[in-house]
Amino acid sequence: MSAGKRVSRRGCTSPGRIRFSSVLLATPRPASRRASQLLIFAMDAGSSSSPLRIVIVPWLAFGHLLPYLELSERLAERGHRVSYVSTPRNVARLPLPLRPAAAPRVDLVALPLPRVDGLPDGAESTNDVPDDDRELHWKAFDGLAAPFAEFLAAACADETTRPHWIIADSFHHWAAAAALEHQVPCAMLLPTAALIATLPDLPEEHRRARDLPRYEQEMMDPAYNNYGISGMSIIRRFNLTKDRCTVAAIRSCIEWEPESFPLAATLLGKPVVPLGLLPPSPEGARRAAAKGAEHATVRWLDAQPSDSVVYVALGSEVPLRVEQVHELAFGLELAGTRFLWALRKPSGAAVHDEDGVDMLPPDFQERTRGQGLVTRGWVPQVRILAHAARPPWAGS
Structure with a gap:
């Protein structure tokens, strides 16, 4: 199958349902194609696939934690078992209780965030961290690699708990590495627009993009060249995660981004699964409205x-x-x-x-x-x- 060819087409996300506008395959590899189809069956509201065990690992910011929790609930409502992995204080601040149809099949897994000298106690999400301490937060985040590897090894030791999929955020290179080690398919989830796939991979490619406005150049430069005390730039994390994952899943669809989305699979070099926009489910919206009233x-x-x-x-x-x-x-x-x-x-x-x-x-x-x-x-x-x-x- 040629790069960028559309395999199937359905409507973009409507409230309360995950629907898929397409699956784009960047390569003809049969294994990748089968893996992406399995992920589609897991997420599609109209699928009759067997229940799967899925591990979901969001970045430590509430702009990521909450959409990933919404995805976890939707998958659980389709009968799948979901392990939602974060840190203790972040888990404690999630908007609970979960929806009744999802709650019995969602396990909230709290892994301890390692202590890093200089990082304030309890600073587990990005809005807990002063700007000057962001690199300390990245270093603590990388320290989650060991407890996550231990968690995954224990899950994979028994066929009744072995995950079928890991869905990792854009920066979780260590989660994708653990998935590779245990031969568990891993999807990199991009909770932003498909346009992010157009970011240059390497610092030198970024420097050659001379048509960028000066302000954008200055704002983007740290993502490529700031290695800090953590020893790794943001773009390096993104690229390692991408390279180690089987597919990419993007919180968007062709109908929403008709120009950039079809390019995403080619630019990422991966099959791409469009998730749609993941709006709050009707039940969740009603619950939030009642709470907010x-x-x-x-x-x-x-x-x-x-x-x-x-x-x-x-x-x-x-x-x-x-x-x-x-x-x-x-x-x-x-x-x-x-x-x-x-x-x-x-x-x-x-x-x-x-x-x-x-x-x-x-x-x-x-x-x-x-x-x-x-x-x-x-x-x-x-x-x-x-x-x-x-x-x-x-x-x-």
Whole structure:
């Protein structure tokens, strides 16, 4: 089969169902083709395949942990047994309980994150880690290789627990290596757009891309050339994982990315399985809505005029400093607009400090009382984004 040829075509993901728009094969290798078809049967809502045992290992950021948990629940609802692997504090912060149809078949596996000198205690996800300590977090992450290898070896020692598949995140080169050692097929899951497959593999290829804007060059350069104390760049991790995996699975589909998705298999040199967009299932959305209905942020929004509120929520890996939080606060105050600010802990704040007293400028909340609301911790973001008080354009 020629590179990039479409094997099958179905609709992109609809709420509550995993459907596949296509499978793209980058090579004609029969083993890869059989492996990718097995993964499809496991995930497709209309499949009648036998139950599988699947190990899922997400990156230590909630922008990865939560979509991987959604995937775990969907696979379990299809009758498959899923082991969801992370660290103790990350597992404890997952939005539990799981959906009733999935819970009996999802095992939450907590592997201890190794201690690294200089890394704050309890810093297990990226939003626990000050920007200056990111390399320490990478080093601790690499230390998970040994406990994961031990976990997998124990599972593979018995045919009744041996996994049929490992689904690893983009940076888990050690998970893919353990899968190779035990001859377990491994899928690298990309929870971002298929466009990520176009990243150059090598630093010299990145340097030759002279048509990139200067800002993008400067922002991307550390991913290729910063080896830090962990001894490995982000792109090196990505490439090692890719090379050791059987297939790639991407949280996208041809209908969503008609130009870049068909190129992904050729660029990655792997069969590519499109997962669709993995929106929350209807049951999960209803549960979140019920939980969010009484949330203080929703009650506050209900009292605001239509199209009047700016929603501020920055990603979990945006490296904020306290000084930047102060500047953002002053900007909101001076603008005079109504705002809802989902404030997370900035770099340099204590990991377990949840009240955020020192994050904001002195007396900021008193001065803006009636103008805005600052909230910390979990917020019902889907409900906030759909609220009539928030204009479609007014979010950060």
